[in-house]
Amino acid sequence: MQNRRDFLRNAMFAGAACSAAGGLRAEAAANGPAGAPMLGFVCKPMETVRVGVVGLGARGVGMLSRVSKLPGVHVAAVCDIQDARIALAKNTLARQKQPEPKVYKGPEAFRALCDSGDVDVIYNSTPWQLHVPVALAAMNGGKHVFTEVTSAFTVEDCWKMVETAEKRKVHCMQLENCIYGEIEMLTFNLVRQGVLGEVVHAEGAYNHDGRHMANDLFPAYQYWRYDWYREHAGNPYPTHGLVPLCLTMDVNRGDRMDYIVSIDSKNAAFADFMAHGLRPGNPRKGQTLKVGDVNTSLIKTVGGKTIMLQHTVSVPRPYSRLQRVQGTRGIVADYPYRIALEGDGKYYYGTAAHSWWDAKRANEIREKYKHPLWKTIGELAKKMGGHGGMDYIQDARWSYCLRMGLPLDTSVYDLATTGCLCELTEKSATNRSRSLDVPDFTRGAWKTAPKMGLVDIDLAHFKV
Ligand SMILES: NC(=O)c1ccc[n+]([C@@H]2O[C@H](COP(=O)([O-])OP(=O)(O)OC[C@H]3O[C@@H](n4cnc5c(N)ncnc54)[C@H](O)[C@@H]3O)[C@@H](O)[C@H]2O)c1
CATH class of the missing domain: 3.40.50.720 (NAD(P)-binding Rossmann-like Domain)
Structure with a gap:
């Protein structure tokens, strides 16, 4: 190693x-x-x-x-x-x-x-x-x-x-608030309950039209994000799409990311916006970015699973974090939420999962396998807000863990494993998609680290 x-x-x-x-x-x-x-x-x-x-x-x-x-x-x-x-x-x-x-x-x-x-x-x-x-x-x-x-x-x-x-x-x-998204947590639970079978592949993304980062509507102090994209290629924002998948796929908890390859498209959409979408006099007019319109990375884990990770902030498109998880018994995806399963544990040759299930059946699964944390504080979280409630759940969890003396849901090793991909995707994308090793920040401890369980909050200790 x-x-x-x-x-x-x-x-x-x-x-x-x-x-x-x-x-x-x-x-x-x-x-x-x-x-x-x-x-x-x-x-x-x-x-x-x-x-x-x-x-x-x-x-x-x-x-x-x-x-x-x-x-x-x-x-x-x-x-x-x-x-x-x-x-x-x-x-x-x-x-x-x-x-x-x-x-x-x-x-x-x-x-x-x-x-x-x-x-x-x-x-x-x-x-x-x-x-x-x-x-x-x-x-x-x-x-x-x-x-x-x-x-x-x-x-x-x-x-x-x-x-x-x-x-x-x-x-x-x-x-990483997206860990606590309702569909991300549903997916985690579906995998833990064995409903998807064994996970073989997943796809995540930060696909978010952010071209407004270059317009002249922000106060001067908010252009740091634009400045970053001017200076860096690759994927500087991998975590929203990736960290929930890492937990579901036991990265740093029995498996780990082995290597990554990354590729950048040209940035014609951003150039088009810079030429036609800015008001006259905008100081950024005519500037170029290093970041590609679409960055796509592929990751292989030591355990043989694959992850496709995307990043785009400069094309006209609806928001998506993808969140597709493919198992041996079915697939779940978001944007919009969809599911298709083989059936009740039996193999149906090319039938039950051939099409996405209809909304009624898909919603039955969504209710039945709702993550315990969403069952406990999902309604409160939606009321309190923050990206549909996931921000509230994130903050509720870390504060609860600190008050109860429990371990937090992710560690500094998860931070490092996903953060370092910014540099690795940039290096790979600017070097003909050369494959690069992902460092093992756990120094081998991933092999025996326990998988994440179905975390929750005991309302007896959480009186709002
Ligand atoms: N998790 C999410 O969903 C999510 C959503 C939005 C932003 N973010 C992240 O939150 C962070 C902040 O984003 P934002 O949109 O609030 O940016 P922002 O530009 O609105 O706010 C940054 C703040 O930092 C202050 N600041 C600058 N230099 C400072 C210094 N030396 N000491 C103290 N304060 C200083 C600025 O004055 C400003 O108030 C970023 O990392 C961003 O990626 C996360």
């Missing part, structure tokens, strides 16, 4: 290795039960989870409004570079009759917050360029850190996240 140093040596544009990294890794590995001491990591139950939110933009303020309504959660501090965003955050909390948070303001103020005794958790909803610096500062300050997607973009940064979490013994989790 390729070790970390070999991997970096082979990497064509990985940055220099962090000087202390080897030492940190050795120390953490020596402390842990296996090569992945943060697998199943728990800390003492917290009576109240004090949260500090760094980055009070669209996502940060939306999240703060939801999180502050969760039982046992207190937004104790906020941090941004802009007075207007800080004022909005304070007003949002005041409207909900929450105590005023402590304010940290300025481009480096997150460091003081991370070193303070004000909070237990940093909720990192900054632009992509700041994800890693904020997360490392949080962990080095002894705080658990939850970082928005994509949490880290290079192999080297992913190792830094892993090694720092291990050394500091804190949670470092990616905030």
